[in-house]
Amino acid sequence: xxxxxTCTPGVESVLKKEIEKIGGxxxxxxxxGILCSGPDNLMAELxxxxxxxxxxxxxxxxxxxxxxxxxxxxxxxxxxxxxxxxDAPIIVxxxxxxxxxxxxxxxxxxIKKAIVTKITGDRESILREDDKVTGIHIFALIxxxxxxxxxxxxxxxxHKRGYRTEALEAPIKETLAAALVxxxxxxxxxxxxxxxxxxxxxxxxxAMIARNIAPGMARSFAGEYFxxxxxxxxxxxxxxxxxxxxxxxxxxxxxxxxxPEAVRIARDNAKRAGVSDTVNFSEKDFKEYVSEYISxxxxxxxxxxIRLQDYDLDLLYKDISIVFxxxxxxxxxIITSYDFGKYTRANTWKNRKLxxxxxLCYFYxxxxx
Ligand SMILES: C[S@@+](CC[C@H](N)C(=O)[O-])C[C@H]1O[C@@H](n2cnc3c(N)ncnc32)[C@H](O)[C@@H]1O
Numbered sequence: 001x002x003x004x005x006t007c008t009p010g011v012e013s014v015l016k017k018e019i020e021k022i023g024g025x026x027x028x029x030x031x032x033g034i035l036c037s038g039p040d041n042l043m044a045e046l047x048x049x050x051x052x053x054x055x056x057x058x059x060x061x062x063x064x065x066x067x068x069x070x071x072x073x074x075x076x077x078x079x080x081x082x083x084x085x086x087d088a089p090i091i092v093x094x095x096x097x098x099x100x101x102x103x104x105x106x107x108x109x110x111i112k113k114a115i116v117t118k119i120t121g122d123r124e125s126i127l128r129e130d131d132k133v134t135g136i137h138i139f140a141l142i143x144x145x146x147x148x149x150x151x152x153x154x155x156x157x158x159h160k161r162g163y164r165t166e167a168l169e170a171p172i173k174e175t176l177a178a179a180l181v182x183x184x185x186x187x188x189x190x191x192x193x194x195x196x197x198x199x200x201x202x203x204x205x206x207a208m209i210a211r212n213i214a215p216g217m218a219r220s221f222a223g224e225y226f227x228x229x230x231x232x233x234x235x236x237x238x239x240x241x242x243x244x245x246x247x248x249x250x251x252x253x254x255x256x257x258x259x260p261e262a263v264r265i266a267r268d269n270a271k272r273a274g275v276s277d278t279v280n281f282s283e284k285d286f287k288e289y290v291s292e293y294i295s296x297x298x299x300x301x302x303x304x305x306i307r308l309q310d311y312d313l314d315l316l317y318k319d320i321s322i323v324f325x326x327x328x329x330x331x332x333x334i335i336t337s338y339d340f341g342k343y344t345r346a347n348t349w350k351n352r353k354l355x356x357x358x359x360l361c362y363f364y365x366x367x368x369x
Contacts, residue, residue, distance in 0.1 A: 001040060002059040004150055006033035010354035011179040015052045022049050043153050043223050044233035048216040048241055051178035054157050057150035065147040066100045068110050074147055075114030082228050089135035097143045111140055155222030162219045163273035166265045167199040172301045172356055178205040184299045184332040185368050191296030195286050197255030200266025202299055207253050207275035214241035256284035289323050297332035304338040313338060333365025340364045
């Protein structure tokens with residue numbers, strides 16, 4: 001089987017490592033995601049274990065497609081009766097990049113028409129637009145005149161782990177938080193700190209990574225309900241994930257924030273994620289760290305003025321740079337759209353372009369020395 005795992009631009013390198021570790025082979029990295037192959041159970045394993053990707057798609061077809069006739073033919077070559085259960089609504093999404101076929105509504109219409117034509121006439125009535133995630137979700141990615149036709153196996157996107165039922169104003173996605181932890185170079189032995197923790201996402205993801213808790217262990221996936229796929233693979237993936245949780249190591253993982261409501265929410269989220277005994281949240285102003293000695297990894301998403309506007313940002317970022325300069329063994333980094341680059345030296349800091357939601361940001365990071 002072949003799969004395509006989508007991700008936010010900038011996290012491909014960590015997603016690639018994850019897929020290889022889970023067992024995917026023949027990886028092809030591109031700007032929208034990573035293609036990989038593997039045995040039948042890989043669909044379940046990828047969904048249950050991937051921390052940094054958005055969705056796992058099953059590859060239905062890959063074909064050079066320049067005209068609507070070619071698109072119609074490529075769609076018609078697929079055995080849709082196998083993939084579309086009776087009465088299942090169909091959602092078709094499409095993206096076209098540097099291709100002759102560039103009208104998204106026309107691409108969507110052609111795909112739907114080709115599916116209807118392929119399956120028996122009376123099925124036409126069941127093919128309708130529907131925003132329910134329980135439907136069959138098809139994604140046509142056309143890049144440089146090559147169609148990658150994909151079937152969503154995740155359902156809800158992978159950042160929905162299930163633990164963050166409460167959040168504050170500007171939470172970072174769980175998938176991006178996990179990517180930052182992985183990019184920071186933290187090796188679980190050193191202390192880990194998020195001093196602007198908000199709803200706790202980064203510290204909770206760090207705790208889940210350290211304890212090897214599979215992010216998809218407690219949720220369901222669209223693929224579990226595919227009539228053509230053995231749902232036991234999902235059961236097995238979740239069962240074996242439980243047995244892989246580390247319980248014997250000790251960690252120092254801390255989150256702090258000035259907002260007491262944030263701290264309460266972070267603690268509740270940690271409880272739901274099963275890591276309340278691994279991560280410690282407290283009320284604290286970042287200013288206090290300026291006069292303390294700290295070491296280990298600092299990974300954070302400080303306020304940066306687009307969504308949160310009530311802070312003296314210049315002072316705050318100056319303090320962040322002081323904390324990193326004073327504590328020479330401190331490593332990790334911050335994700336922000338604020339120009340933190342003016343405080344960093346090119347020989348010790350890296351900056352990586354990332355998107356937090358739709359906002360262009362940079363992850364300014366300093367490696368463990
Ligand atoms: C962008 S949010 C962090 C969101 C978080 N990553 C999450 O997933 O929910 C920034 C956080 O910084 C906190 N904050 C602002 N100024 C602070 C300060 N001086 N010290 C500590 N926390 C502060 C805010 O209360 C807010 O929760």
